[in-house]
Amino acid sequence: MKVRKAIIPAAGLGTRFLPFSKAVPKEMLPVLDKPAIQYIVEEAVASGIEDIIIVTGKNKRSIEDHFDKNAELELYLQSTGKLDKLKLIKDVTNIANIYYVRQKEALGLGDAILTARSFIGNEPFAVLLGDMIMDDSQPSTKQLINVYQKQKAPVIAVEQVDRSEIGNYGIVLGQQMDDRLYRVHTLVEKPQTEISSNMAIMGRYILEPRIFEILSNTKPGLGKEIQLTDALQTLAREQSLYAYLHEGKLYDVGNKLGYLKVSIEWCLKDKEIRGPFYTYLKELLAEKE
Known part of the structure; x- marks a missing residue:
């Protein structure tokens, strides 16, 4: 079946910020x-x-407001001739069919995905974590959809990370099928001991409805939360589950360093401010030497 629905979990408390x-x-x-x-x-x-469908929680109303129509702002931009900015906000409003559901308690990523069960129905679907953004490469989600259509089985995006960072991610171990594709046999959420893999789950998944049944029977794990990684481990014991070493780079804006990195890189890609910003950085570095 065509992958036409996506869940974006965005209900986390964001304690790092x-x-x-x-x-x-x-x-x-x-x-x-x-x-x-x-x-x-x-x-x-x-x-x-x-x-x-965006899974939200308490104090997340501004997400809904951002993608909603703002008639007063549109009227102001129209009357003042700021038509380029008017187009920008209309494009945001019309970008997609967006729905919302609230996760009533912060019980983890697995529980957040489970709240969207009725929206998904009996279809394969994508999951895109709400704090991971993609660079200018082919979208990671599109890459996974292509793999899913070929393999007819769930697939998750992975990247090779520095071994010092392994404890910050879910880690995948599996059998290599080709240059980028792995058949998953083990998943460990934020391992705190030595592990033989550095392939980290990077917040993009193509899943099937079977995962909902597994999640509903998954006990709280790390952090006393229902971990999607634990449910995927159960799934991997039942059927084929693949990991794909996607092309491009995903940035974790859910932590301070990741947010600063992507902010700087995006500024350096912007044609309007790239030059002045680059000059500023060079001058700043010169002052600090």
Whole structure:
């Protein structure tokens, strides 16, 4: 079946960005001139996704407001002749069919995905984490959809990370099938002991409805949360599950260093401010030497 629906979990508490995230969702952190979550929605649309459900929580209303129509602002931009900016906000409003569901308690990523069960129905679907944004390569989600259509089995995106970073990710171990494709046999969420793999799960998945049944029977794991990684381990024992070493790079804007990295790189790619910003960075570095 065609992958036409996506879940974007965006209900996390964002504790790494306190006190900012006390009232403002971390998914609304600006990366150049867009909130992080807009890049994720744009990736889903560019991958052929038609319907998106965003899983939110308390104090996440600004996400809904961002993708909603703002008649007063549109009227102001129209009357003042700022038609380029008017087009920008209309494009955001019309970007996709976006729906919302609230995760009532912060019980983990697995539980967040489970709240969207009725929206997905009996179809394969994509999951794009709300704090991971893609560079200018072919969308990671599209790459996974291509693999799914060929393998007829769930697939997750992975990247090779420095071994010092392994404890920050879910890690995959598997049998290599070709240059980029692996048949998964073991998944470990944020391993705290030595492990023979450095392939980290990077927040993009193509899954099937069977995962909902598994999640509903998965006990809380690391952090006393329902971990998607634990459910995927159960799935891997039942059927084929693949990991794909995707092309391009995903940036974790859910932590301070990742957010700073992507902000700087996006500024250096922007034609309007790249030159002045690069000059500023050189002058700043010269002052610090």
